[in-house]
Amino acid sequence: MAGAARRIEAVLEAERDQLALWLPVALGAGIALWLALPRPAGWYAAMALLGGVALLGLAVGPGTRLGRSLLAGGLVALAGLLLIWFRADWVASPRIDRPRVAEVAGRIEAVERLPARELVRLTIATDPGLLLPPRLRLNIDEADLAGPVVGGSRIVVRARLLPPAPPAVPGAYDYARAAWFAGIGATGKALDRPRIAAGEAGGFLLWLADARARLSQHIEARVAGASAGGIAASLATGDQGAIAEEDAEALRRAGLAHLLSVSGLHVSAVVGGVLLLTLRLLALSPALALRAPLLLIAAGAGAVAGIAYTLLSGAQVPTIRSCVAALLVLAGIAMGREAITLRLVATGALVVLLLWPEALAGPSFQLSFAAVTALVALLDHPRVAAFAARREERLAARWGRAIAVMLLSGLLIEAALAPIALFHFHKSGLYGAAANIVAIPLTTFVIMPLEALALLLDVAGLGGPAWWLASHALALLLWIAHRVADAPGSVAMLPTMAWGAFALMVAGGLWLALWRTKLRRWGLAPLAVGALWALASPAPDLLVTGDGRHVALALGDGRVALLRERTGDYMRGVLSEAAGVDAEPLPFDALMQARCSADLCLAEINRGGRRWRILATRSPYLVDWRRMTRACAAADIAISERRLPRGCNPRWLKIDRPLLARTGGLSVDLDRGRIDSVAAHVGQHPWSVFR
Template sequence: MREPPLVPLGEEVSRPAAAIGVAVQRPWQRGAGLSSIVRRIGDSVEHFLSSSGFDRAPWLAVVFGAGILAWFALNSPWQWAAVIGLSLLIALAGSAVWRGDEERGHIRAATIACGLVFAAGVAIIWLRSELIGAEAIERPVVERVQGYVLDREDQPAQERTRLTLAIRDAEAGVARKIRINVPLEKMEEAQIAGPLLVEGAVIKARVRLMPPASPMLPGSYDFARAAWFKGLAATGSVIGPIEIVEPAPQSSGLPAVQRVLSSHVRERVDGSAGTIAAAFASGDRGAIAEADEEAMRDAGLTHLLSISGLHVSAVIAAAYFLAIKLLALFPPIALRVRLPVIAAGVGALSGVGYTLLTGAEVPTVRSCAAAMLVLIALAMGRDALSLRMVAAAAVFVMLLWPESIVGPSFQMSFSAVVAIVALHSSGAARTFLAPREEPWWRRSGRQITMLFITGMIIEIALMPIVLFHFHRSGVYGAFANVIAIPMVTFISMPLIAFGLFLDLLGLGQPVWWLVQQSLDALLAIAHFTSSRPGAVKLMPQMGYGTIALFVCGALWLALWNGRARLIGFVPATVATAMLVLTPIPDVLIGREGRHVGITVPNQDGGRQLLSLRDSRSSYSRDNLLELASVTGDPVPIAQWSGAQCSTEFCILEIERGGRTWVIMMARNRDLVEERALAAACERSDIVVADRFLPRSCSPRWLKADRGMLERTGGLSLDLTNQKVKSVASVQGQHGWWRGESE
């Protein structure tokens, strides 16, 4: 047998031999290839970070906020601790791996900073939850309490006053904070019997207390979480006379000034316009009629009713420019001091005073902090409108109130500000607004056009957030805001301030008449806009993945520079497609099993909502309608032609996903013979009841009785895909949740 010829060194081997050689050397080659790929990726990232020219500070604020959101998203303490540990390990690894490597300076700095800042975000919200979170009472109770009045909020539109009390829980041996609603007639009785019931008084009353309510349905407002961070252990109402044990000391503080100022403004301006003027002057929104508030919301103007960035900025800007113009009239002052510094001080004092006068709520404090940074920039001769300033204000708020990041107020206000700054700092906007030799009408036209574009950008930026929290959005908000914002900023608010000043001389009546006309015009705009066909867009509950993609895309568009920012359209486009494809729930079951909503087709080709109970509670009805994306009043199931109802149960059949679903719902808590109940359950796919059902009741798919709903909270059912979404699925082991975590 002949031996194969030897291949001289350096000559090319045959293909079979080459294949064998490759197979033998593959592990080493794979390692070398992977290392080369990692090196190239590192080079690309380093080049991108070094050449993009973006500001790092806003991204650190985003990472800090992401850490706070991660704490809310994760379920248990061990997960929170693991994330903190992992973030710190990433920071240490970045420091060790690229130590002394000048070619990886940007990656090293980004890894260390992001790891530390993310861990800090998780830690600070965890710490705040442990420090101020209030354990809720175990069950509803009716008892007589004695408490110290911490806060009073007048709500004449709801014919009540809200009191926040500090009480002593003798059984537990601790102090608790509760909030109770007092009907106006009881407030009048209490005030006739003694001094005004205000902050500092000690009262006794018989009250009905409830644990703060968890969300009624998946996607509903989580009052239990809000109460946890406010330190509220219970909420309820007074059901007996109020006895003033100890009158409040003579009050001359800010709450008293706010009430006097609010009452004074409402006396000068009639009707709903007066309630809005009082809100602008003192932050008192309790007297605004529900119909007007709904019209403002559907017109995209509800942000004008809460004292936040627009109002604080208007006050500070007016004080700044008034101070700098008046000081410029005195040459000895203008030639010896820097006027922007003095004007900034005047503006700061005005902003802080207005913030305190209007109640120093979190949105107002947040706006005041941002305005202070703008004033500092003006005093130093720096660019006042910058994303770095917005990031500093956001970090300030998140350090003091980290829980505010999950609320619509924080998200909407900072989204609007970021959108404005990003738009006006772009090259296209600067070029469009650059000074040039042109007639005044053309210059004004460009400014009006930019105002409209700014309104459109704000509406686009806010729409995902509004839909996520409220499941509805005003379509024509940009058009309404183009008129309403300048009118409030340059007409209504200055007139209110001027009217208050002239009232000191007894000459304010003509000015208050102008205030009346301007705010009546604002309400007319709101009602006209909200009444247009298609003015309100309803959407089902947006998924967390969808809103996360929207936010990531928007932040990328706003915070990067150059062509790289266009990548932000990719997640935004994907999120839009996911939003459009979000299924509308077929069945909605409230947390107690009493309120059930079922969507069915109507004669016009749209949808309507069937409701198990014709509830007088607007809260329950509105939640069902919004999460079902249905307009119009719900139809009671007992009046629906396709339903079979007795005094105990209603049975309804609906077609979904190619099959017929049989739904049986309890109408009351009357006892039913167990054998008959078991037979009815066996013929049903879904059974819903607000009481415990026996084990013998075994439907084919789901038994949502009181026992199950206490563990899961409210439910949203997608019958086509046979999916169940519960409140418990997003609660985890956070202190405010009373059910079982999933």
């Protein structure tokens, strides 16, 4: 034991500069435990476990690095668990528990334009006394609005309201959780033309939101092409509402969706451009160049530009993280210190997690920090740093070296982001590294400077030529996205991934990135185990949404069949992704082994060495009792969006409204006879409707 302790102490001594990097990891681990464990009993057990880790550190001895690491790690992880628990209780707000139609009156807090869908989404602070949640979100048709909607205005409208929706099926997006932390108690759709009147003057944030909306409209009007204008607006303001869904999907499949969200790439371009421009302009004066601290002044100008750009683009979590990182880089430059380090990334993560611990569960936080951490760790590796270092050589060799480093960075970032994309979206682009080699320089050095120049020239009404060039550059970006997205095998699909597999891959990736000695190689073990576990995750044979209306049957040949032929695009995508399928879904009616009427469908499927008969209702009309009971008796599984009669007794499973009210959406593995439910994942968290 003493010898093992000495070896561990020697390893930690060699890694002493890296130990601080694990503080945000410990904080995030505590937050993740509370989010992943479904019930309070698990939360209390986790608290006891983390407290035990801290006590073990005391027992080992706070005078040793191992003891201090265990003590600090246990306490910080425990603090993370308590922080997210407290945060969830602190933001608690009333919400409706069933659909209803009501007259909504209140003050408009935020306006989100969705021109591609011909909608405007409003966040409304409702008037007291209406028996409505204090805050709700409404979609309104653009045709029902007389003109632009301004934040701070008063609105009265009749709307159909719904509770914030839990995941439709296990592994789908949990909007109820996002709405809980945003304080939104209902969502809905306006049923008539709203009455909007000017309200009291808003504060700075409302003025900023209105300025952002006006700037987005101006950019969209100046750029040729609807989606091109939407991309241009997203680069400036973060507003993605004008991008057509087919173009947005092409960007996602090509691995270029990160260009749409204002994050490190965009903030770095703005801050770096302003810093360089300020430095060059001030250096034109010999007096200033000799007497003034030009680098410090330029860094201050870059900081102001970064903060202004963050506010203008909506101050989302990735933008705030990038702004904090940029400010730390500028501070390092001003002090003459090395700025681009993993400590910088760790500091940004700590700031975000302390202020918004719920951001850890979102793909935006995970993708952003995974990409930055992987990139900095790669460039910090001695061999890569030596290869990328500047040297006296021919231009061709210099460009070749830069392209090689960029390609290697792209491949590593794609590898780091793939588990996160597969976990959240069930898909990952395979050619993103190659696409980004062209798309990132095109966006950073062509599109964004042209857009900035065009906006500057628009002050004098001379921005036309710059907008024309920007439009063609954006058209080229969309062309690249569609060509890459349409290439054979461009997307890898995976069904819902187990939490354990994802946790192992994250732990292995962090182990590889944060250590510097040979100890980092041990991270390959959990990474490989997690990847194999994820690849071995069985695809569900049957998916049923929480309302019972939509049923998806996996056919085993890379396709799914849907009960309702008129299923909307959003639900078609949710069911296909949860099944790990990329092909266009088929209707039940098209299956040779299915018999359907207007009210009932009976489908057969071979799984687990037997033939399963699945009966589903697909109309709201009552079926003759005798006919229904006979059909149920001949079926293994009966599914309905309404309550099935007591006489309906299928051989294995009866899924109807009473059951779904307790379980939410279901995922059924017929080979293994396993049933997974949304309620099992959401558990008893405050936003759960299954408590």
